[in-house]
Amino acid sequence: MYDKSKIFAGLAVFVVVMTYPFWNNIGSAAYVRPELEKPKNSQACVENVELMRTEHMSMLNEWRDEVVRDGVHEYHSKTSNQVFQKSLTKTCMKCHENKDKFCDKCHNTVAVDPYCWDCHVDPKGVQK
Amino acid sequence: MKALYSLFLVFALAAFALLGAGTLGMEKAFGLYIPFLAVAVFVVGFCLRVVDWGKSAVPFCIPTTCGQQESLPWIKQNKIENPSTTCGVVIRMLLEILTFRSLFRNTKVDLHAGTRVAYSSSKWLWLGALAFHYAFLITVVRHLRFFTEPVPGLIATLDAMDSLLQIGAPTLYLSNLIFVAALLYLFLRRVVVPQVRYISQVQDYFPLFLILGIAFSGIFMRYFAKVDIISVKQLTMGLVTFSWVIPDGIGAMFYVHIFLVSVLLAYFPLSKLMHMGGVFLSPTRNMNCASRKYRHVNPWKFENVHYHTYEEYEDEFREKMVEKGLPVDKPLAEGAE
Numbered sequence: 001m002y003d004k005s006k007i008f009a010g011l012a013v014f015v016v017v018m019t020y021p022f023w024n025n026i027g028s029a030a031y032v033r034p035e036l037e038k039p040k041n042s043q044a045c046v047e048n049v050e051l052m053r054t055e056h057m058s059m060l061n062e063w064r065d066e067v068v069r070d071g072v073h074e075y076h077s078k079t080s081n082q083v084f085q086k087s088l089t090k091t092c093m094k095c096h097e098n099k100d101k102f103c104d105k106c107h108n109t110v111a112v113d114p115y116c117w118d119c120h121v122d123p124k125g126v127q128k
Numbered sequence: 129m130k131a132l133y134s135l136f137l138v139f140a141l142a143a144f145a146l147l148g149a150g151t152l153g154m155e156k157a158f159g160l161y162i163p164f165l166a167v168a169v170f171v172v173g174f175c176l177r178v179v180d181w182g183k184s185a186v187p188f189c190i191p192t193t194c195g196q197q198e199s200l201p202w203i204k205q206n207k208i209e210n211p212s213t214t215c216g217v218v219i220r221m222l223l224e225i226l227t228f229r230s231l232f233r234n235t236k237v238d239l240h241a242g243t244r245v246a247y248s249s250s251k252w253l254w255l256g257a258l259a260f261h262y263a264f265l266i267t268v269v270r271h272l273r274f275f276t277e278p279v280p281g282l283i284a285t286l287d288a289m290d291s292l293l294q295i296g297a298p299t300l301y302l303s304n305l306i307f308v309a310a311l312l313y314l315f316l317r318r319v320v321v322p323q324v325r326y327i328s329q330v331q332d333y334f335p336l337f338l339i340l341g342i343a344f345s346g347i348f349m350r351y352f353a354k355v356d357i358i359s360v361k362q363l364t365m366g367l368v369t370f371s372w373v374i375p376d377g378i379g380a381m382f383y384v385h386i387f388l389v390s391v392l393l394a395y396f397p398l399s400k401l402m403h404m405g406g407v408f409l410s411p412t413r414n415m416n417c418a419s420r421k422y423r424h425v426n427p428w429k430f431e432n433v434h435y436h437t438y439e440e441y442e443d444e445f446r447e448k449m450v451e452k453g454l455p456v457d458k459p460l461a462e463g464a465e
Contacts (some may be wrong), residue, residue, distance in 0.1 A: 007182040008407060013173050016180050018171050021275035021368040029363035033358055033375075050377065054354035057297035110357050111273040111284040115294055 011059035034105035045093070046077050046084050057114065060088060088120055096124070131319060134333035138341045141386050141391055149383030155374045158383045159363055166390035175398025176217075178405045189424035192416040198418065212418040224413050231257055239284055253317065260310035266290060266303040274364040296351070304347055306412070312338050338392055345385040353377045 001007070018025075045052050047059075063086040066072045075084045075091075086089050096102040098124040107114060149158040195206025196366070213219045223229040231254040235247045268288055273279045291299035293325050316329045349355050358381060359375035366373040396402065408414065442449070443458055450460050 001182050001221075002186055002347065004182070007216060007409075011178055013175065014178075015171060015403070016175075023270065024276060025365070025369045026371075028277065030369060031362060032370050034361055048354070053356045053358075058354075061297035106358055109279070110361055111279040111287050112298070113284070113288055114297070 011107060034109055036105055037096070037098060037101035039097075042095045044080060045095075046075065046080075046082075048079050051079075060092075060116070063087075088116060093123060129328045130328060131315075131333045131337075134337050137330075137334060138337040138388070141388060142341060142345070145384045146380055149387070150380035155378075155383065156372075158387050159374055159378075160367055161374045163367060163390045163393075165391040170393040170396050172400070172404060177397050177402055178409065181406070181409050185426065186411050186415075186424075187426045188189045189415055189419040190411050191417045192412040193417050198421070210417045212416060212421065215415070217414060221408070221414055224410075225407055228254055228261075229259055230413070231398050244337075252313075256310050256313045256317070258344055259306050260314060263307035263310060267301075267307060270301070270303070274361050275368050277361075277365060298350055298354075299317035300351075304343070304350075308343055308347070311336060311343065315340070315407055318440060325387075331400055335392070335395070335399065338395070340387060342392065345381055345388060349379070349381050349385060353379060353381055355382050356404045399436070 047055075052059075063075065067086050072126075073086055075086045076082075077084060091101075103114075103116075106112075143159055155397050157334045193210045195209030197210050198205045205212070205215075207216045208219050208223065209255040211220050220229075234250050234253050236248045236250040238248060240246045256399060266286065269283065270290060272283050273287060276283065280415065290301045292302065293300065315333075318324050318332060318336070327341075353380055358377075360372060361377050362375045363378065392401075439457075442458065446456055446458070446460060449456050
C-alpha cells in the first residue's frame with residue numbers, strides 16, 4: 001500500500017469528524033426537554049399548545065404585519081372564541097412574564113435567535 | 129426514462145417511510161434503528177472503500193499537468209499546476225478540493241459556421257457544483273444544532289449568518305435557496321444538454337433526486353407543515369447518546385426526511401458519491417510531477433498477481449483456435465473433438 005500513513009491519517013480524521021455528535025456527548029447529562037415556566041395567572045393560551053409550539057413564530061410575524069401595516073389589533077382565537085390584543089408585550093408577556101424562563105429556554109437549545117428583541121424590550125429583564 | 133425511474137424510486141422511498149412511520153407506527157425503526165445503521169454503514173463502508181483504493185497499484189506516475197514542468201533554472205516553472213515539491217502538491221490539492229480547480233477548466237465544444245470547431249470556457253458547471261457543495265456543507269454543519277447541547281457558538285453563528293436577511297419566521301435560510309437552485313440547475317443540465325443526457329445513468333439522477341427529496345422534506349418541515357422542533361431534538365440527542373426515545377407527536381414528514389437521509393448515508397459508500405473520499409486519492413492530482421527527477425517504483429509484487437499466461441489462454445481457447453485455423457503450440461488432445 002502506497003502512502004499508508006497518509007491514508008490512515010486521513011481516514012482517522014474522517015472518522016473523528018463524522019462521529020463528532022457521538023463522542024462530543026459522552027459524559028454529558030442526558031438531554032431533557034426544557035422546563036418552561038407555566039403562567040400563574042392564566043389557564044389557556046390564545047390557541048392550543050400544539051399549534052402554539054409549531055406556529056407561534058408565524059403568528060407573531062403575522063400579528064406584527066397586521067398591526068403595523070393594516071391597523072388590525074384584534075385577534076379572534078380559533079379555539080376559545082376569545083378576543084386578544086395582538087401584542088407581544090401586552091398579551092404574550094402578560095402571562096409568560098419572564099423571557100429567560102420561557103422564550104429563551106427553547107430558543108437557546110435549538111440555536112434560534114429571534115429578532116423580536118431588536119425592538120421590543122423584555123420588561124422583566126430590566127430588573128435583573 | 130432513467131430520470132423518471134430515479135424519481136419514482138425516491139417517491140417510493142418517501143412513501144415507504146410515510147407508510148412505515150406514519151401508518152404502521154414503526155417510529156422506532158424509522159427514527160432510531162435505520163438512521164443508526166445507516167451511519168454505521170456510511171462510516172465503515174467509506175473506510176473500506178478508501179482502504180481498497182489505497183491498496184490498488186499505481187503502476188505509473190500519471191499526474192496531469194497544466195503548466196511548465198520544473199526544468200532549467202531560467203525557464204519559469206508553474207509551481208502549482210505542475211508541482212515538483214510536496215508543498216506544491218498540497219496547494220494543488222487544496223485548490224482542487226476547496227475550489228474545484230479542474231471543473232473551472234471545463235470547456236465546451238461548438239461548431240461555428242457549420243464546420244469550424246471552437247472550444248470555449250464554460251463555467252456554469254463549476255459554479256453550480258460549487259454552490260451546491262458549499263450549500264450542502266453549510267446545511268450539514270447547521271444541523272449539528274440538533275446533536276449538541278449546549279449548541280457551540282460557531283454553529284449558532286453559522287445559523288445566524290445563514291438567516292441573515294431575516295425574511296419571515298422561521299427566518300429563511302439563504303443556503304436553502306442556493307441549495308435547491310443549484311440542485312435544479314445540475315438536474316436540468318443533465319436533461320437539457322443532449323451530450324450530458326446521453327451519458328446520464330440512473331446512478332446520476334438518483335442521488336440528485338434523493339438529495340432534492342431531502343431538501344424539500346426539510347424545507348417543508350421548516351416553513352410549511354412545522355414540526356415540534358424540541359421533540360425532534362429530543363429524538364436526535366437520544367440517538368447520539370444511546371438513550372433512544374421517541375417523543376410523541378413528531379409529524380410523519382420528519383420520518384420521511386430522516387429516512388431519505390439514512391438512504392443517502394447507506395448508499396454513499398456504494399456509489400459515485402464516494403468522490404468525497406476519491407478526490408483525495410486521485411493519482412492524476414495528488415502525485416508529484418517530478419517523474420524525471422524521481423523514479424516511480426511500481427509497487428506491484430508480481431508473485432502476488434495472478435496473470436493469465438499464454439499456455440492458460442491456449443488451453444482455454446484451443447478448440448476455437450483450431451476451428452478457425454489459428455496456429456497452436458499443442459495440438460488438440462485425442463478424443464477431444
